[in-house]
Amino acid sequence: xxxxxxxxxxxxxxxxxxxxxxxxxxxxxxxxxxxxxxxxxxxxxxxxxxxxxxxxxxxxxxxxxxxxxxxxxxxxxxxxxxxxxxxxxxxxxxxxxxxxxxxxxxxxxxxxxxxxxxxxxxxxxxxxxxxxxxxxxxxxxxxxxxxxxxxxxxxxxxxxxxxxxxxxxxxxxxxxxxxxxxxxxxxxxxxxxxxxxxxxxxxxxxxxxxxxxxxxxxxxxxxxxxxxxxxxxxxxxxxxxxxxxxxx
Amino acid sequence: xxxxxxxxxxxxxxxxxxxxxxxxxxxxxxxxxxxxxxxxxxxxxxxxxxxxxxxxxxxxxxxxxxxxxxxxxxxxxxxxxxxxxxxxxxxxxxxxxxxxxxxxxxxxxxxxxxxxxxxxxxxxxxxxxxxxxxxxxxxxxxxxxxxxxxxxxxxxxxxxxxxxxxxxxxxxxxxxxxxxxxxxxxxxxxxxxxxxxxxxxxxxxxxxxxxxxxxxxxxxxxxxxxxxxxxxxxxxxxxxxxxxxxxxxxxxxxxxxxxxxxxxxxxxxxxxxxxxxxxxxxxxxxxxxxxxxxxxxxxxxxxxxxxxxxxxxxxxxxxxxxxxxxxxxxxxxxxxxxxxxxxxxxxxxxxxxxxxxxxxxxxxxxxxxxxxxxxxxxxxxxxxxxxxxxxxxxxxxxxxxxxxxxxxxxxxxxxxxxxxxxxxxxxxxxxxxxxxxxxxxxxxxxxxxxxxxxxxxxxxxxxx
Numbered sequence: 001x002x003x004x005x006x007x008x009x010x011x012x013x014x015x016x017x018x019x020x021x022x023x024x025x026x027x028x029x030x031x032x033x034x035x036x037x038x039x040x041x042x043x044x045x046x047x048x049x050x051x052x053x054x055x056x057x058x059x060x061x062x063x064x065x066x067x068x069x070x071x072x073x074x075x076x077x078x079x080x081x082x083x084x085x086x087x088x089x090x091x092x093x094x095x096x097x098x099x100x101x102x103x104x105x106x107x108x109x110x111x112x113x114x115x116x117x118x119x120x121x122x123x124x125x126x127x128x129x130x131x132x133x134x135x136x137x138x139x140x141x142x143x144x145x146x147x148x149x150x151x152x153x154x155x156x157x158x159x160x161x162x163x164x165x166x167x168x169x170x171x172x173x174x175x176x177x178x179x180x181x182x183x184x185x186x187x188x189x190x191x192x193x194x195x196x197x198x199x200x201x202x203x204x205x206x207x208x209x210x211x212x213x214x215x216x217x218x219x220x221x222x223x224x225x226x227x228x229x230x231x232x233x234x235x236x237x238x239x240x241x242x243x244x245x246x247x248x
Numbered sequence: 249x250x251x252x253x254x255x256x257x258x259x260x261x262x263x264x265x266x267x268x269x270x271x272x273x274x275x276x277x278x279x280x281x282x283x284x285x286x287x288x289x290x291x292x293x294x295x296x297x298x299x300x301x302x303x304x305x306x307x308x309x310x311x312x313x314x315x316x317x318x319x320x321x322x323x324x325x326x327x328x329x330x331x332x333x334x335x336x337x338x339x340x341x342x343x344x345x346x347x348x349x350x351x352x353x354x355x356x357x358x359x360x361x362x363x364x365x366x367x368x369x370x371x372x373x374x375x376x377x378x379x380x381x382x383x384x385x386x387x388x389x390x391x392x393x394x395x396x397x398x399x400x401x402x403x404x405x406x407x408x409x410x411x412x413x414x415x416x417x418x419x420x421x422x423x424x425x426x427x428x429x430x431x432x433x434x435x436x437x438x439x440x441x442x443x444x445x446x447x448x449x450x451x452x453x454x455x456x457x458x459x460x461x462x463x464x465x466x467x468x469x470x471x472x473x474x475x476x477x478x479x480x481x482x483x484x485x486x487x488x489x490x491x492x493x494x495x496x497x498x499x500x501x502x503x504x505x506x507x508x509x510x511x512x513x514x515x516x517x518x519x520x521x522x523x524x525x526x527x528x529x530x531x532x533x534x535x536x537x538x539x540x541x542x543x544x545x546x547x548x549x550x551x552x553x554x555x556x557x558x559x560x561x562x563x564x565x566x567x568x569x570x571x572x573x574x575x576x577x578x579x580x581x582x583x584x585x586x587x588x589x590x591x592x593x594x595x596x597x598x599x600x601x602x603x604x605x606x607x608x609x610x611x612x613x614x615x616x617x618x619x620x621x622x623x624x625x626x627x628x629x630x631x632x633x634x635x636x637x638x639x640x641x642x643x644x645x646x647x648x649x650x651x652x653x654x655x656x657x658x659x660x661x662x663x664x665x666x667x668x669x670x671x672x673x674x675x676x677x678x679x680x681x682x683x684x685x686x687x688x689x690x691x692x693x694x695x696x697x698x699x700x701x702x703x704x705x706x707x708x709x710x711x712x
Contacts, residue, residue, distance in 0.1 A: 011461065014622075015390070015398075016616070016618040016619075017618035017619060017620065017621030017622050018621075019621055019622065020618070020621035020648075020651070023621075023651055024651075027651065061398040061399065061400055062398065062400070063398075063400045063462075067462075067467070133615070133616075134615065135615070148615075148616045148617070148618060150616060193616075193618050194616075194617070194618045194644075195618055195621045198621075198647055198648075198651065199644065199647060225656055225657075227657060228643065228646050228647045228650050228656075228657060228658070229647060231643040231646070231647075231660070232643040232644045232646070232647040234643075235641065235642070235643040235644065236641075236644065239609075239640065239641075
């Protein structure tokens with residue numbers, strides 16, 4: 001078995017330790033003797049919709065996000081659309097998540113068009129609006145996902161996307177409707193970084209299994225020694241939920 | 249009258265909090281003084297006969313400011329300085345209130361010079377209050393994004409502040425950091441540039457977490473002939489042909505030997521050659537930065553040389569303590585660029601190391617701990633003899649180190665005292681234990697080790 005991962009704009013979209021997510025995919029493949037291949041695609045590089053099992057895009061500062069937008073739409077947009085329609089698996093975090101939607105309206109009112117892979121839009125209410133910063137816990141398919149969020153934009157989902165999870169503590173998509181992240185087909189978006197995947201190993205495996213299932217039928221991933229992963233998850237959960245009582 | 253009340257109150261609070269051993273009494277006195285007399289800082293700063301200089305930037309502030317103070321003393325001046333970790337307005341207020349007599353006058357006013365290290369984001373505010381003669385910018389790295397916002401936000405803030413400085417203000421700028429060097433484009437006054445010329449110190453390619461890869465003016469991706477660390481190096485922009493300017497103060501040669509290094513600095517007034525009891529290229533940058541600021545202040549080469557030669561490690565920055573027959577070195581961990589430098593420095597000799605790593609997530613540490621994934625801990629793989637992980641987010645750090653190949657199940661002990669005991673026990677007598685804590689963990693660690701080594705609490709031992 002082999003997992004072919006495309007990392008989009010690793011130099012530009014890497015603000016919150018997003019490398020940890022790539023390392024997690026690699027580690028959890030190699031630990032099961034699944035071959036792992038990584039392509040880093042930057043500005044100008046074409047995206048081949050048939051060449052990958054999994055695509056990752058991370059978060060960025062506003063300036064870098066602006067650099068990426070045109071390339072994402074004009075160079076890779078159509079191919080990504082095709083990839084998604086073939087049920088390709090994609091994970092987008094933070095800034096990358098915002099770019100998967102219809103548009104991102106920044107604090108100064110300027111609009112960045114998204115690539116439209118998720119039915120959502122994001123608006124920053126303005127320079128004086130509260131930034132959503134802090135530890136966050138969401139409930140996802142009966143389990144918890146833990147991480148950290150730091151975003152000014154408020155994301156709203158359209159009818160063709162459902163939230164990835166519901167907020168237990170933190171702000172989530174918009175601080176309002178209790179939803180966090182978005183899912184449509186096999187496209188996953190979330191504000192959680194930290195890095196997200198290393199301490200949410202079940203979510204990482206969920207994505208890996210989905211990604212490998214296409215060509216390999218139903219995939220059973222062998223268990224790994226996740227003692228440290230589970231402890232980190234439990235600790236983040238404990239601190240986030242305790243703090244939300246004391247500090248808010 | 250108001251001023252006297254503010255000074256009195258600040259000193260009383262300082263004495264009380266020191267008596268109660270509450271964190272060395274650094275922030276509260278300044279806060280009290282500022283509340284009682286908001287004009288305290290400008291009033292007292294104006295009484296400094298030699299004016300003030302500010303030191304700002306992501307990394308190197310504390311050590312560089314310490315070096316500059318040493319240089320000033322050798323030049324016959326009497327520096328007034330805030331304590332590290334108290335680098336907001338209130339820290340400056342506390343320093344000034346604590347240095348004057350009851351009536352608000354300085355002893356030897358003509359020799360007084362303010363050397364203040366200031367937080368990157370607070371710098372414009374402090375500059376407006378103290379009206380400095382010179383401002384040093386060390387570097388700009390990603391640091392505590394939850395607190396400072398994005399790197400570009402700080403760069404924009406700095407450019408606006410520099411534009412507002414009167415022409416009498418001299419800037420000391422790091423030529424090797426494109427984000428800092430570009431400040432000379434908007435400076436009205438004189439600029440003293442510093443950097444590293446010794447290309448044998450090159451560190452390979454841009455690190456994973458390199459910031460400022462793009463030209464601020466035209467947006468092109470910068471090219472590097474040499475990268476020293478982070479995004480510091482000999483850069484040029486292929487788009488608009490901006491390039492690293494030739495520094496006025498440059499590290500022309502650097503050799504490391506026996507817990508120290510020999511640094512040769514080329515300046516316009518001749519060479520400065522010193523032996524520093526510190527290691528790591530980042531400390532050579534600090535020495536060059538201190539020299540550049542001293543040059544900006546008109547201090548002579550001889551005093552610079554003497555001042556640098558007398559420098560000792562700042563609190564928690566390669567500070568060495570003797571505990572139970574082991575040498576314990578405490579090295580603060582702040583951000584990816586800083587920790588990468590620390591790792592590169594301690595692994596330079598290739599011998600396996602004894603380590604204790606502490607990760608907290610208080611505001612002063614950065615509440616967002618995702619930065620640990622941007623650190624190249626992989627450089628430690630195969631080079632660790634023993635490891636204990638501690639701090640409030642110990643398990644997150646343990647997981648990061650597991651990923652870096654330092655063991656499937658790193659030893660975790662949340663209690664700082666027990667963790668240090670374990671780490672010391674795992675270090676053979678006569679050996680060295682490296683303790684790498686984030687800021688608030690450093691305060692705990694330093695106090696515990698201070699007691700064990702008989703050096704006392706940090707504020708007692710930290711010479712101003």
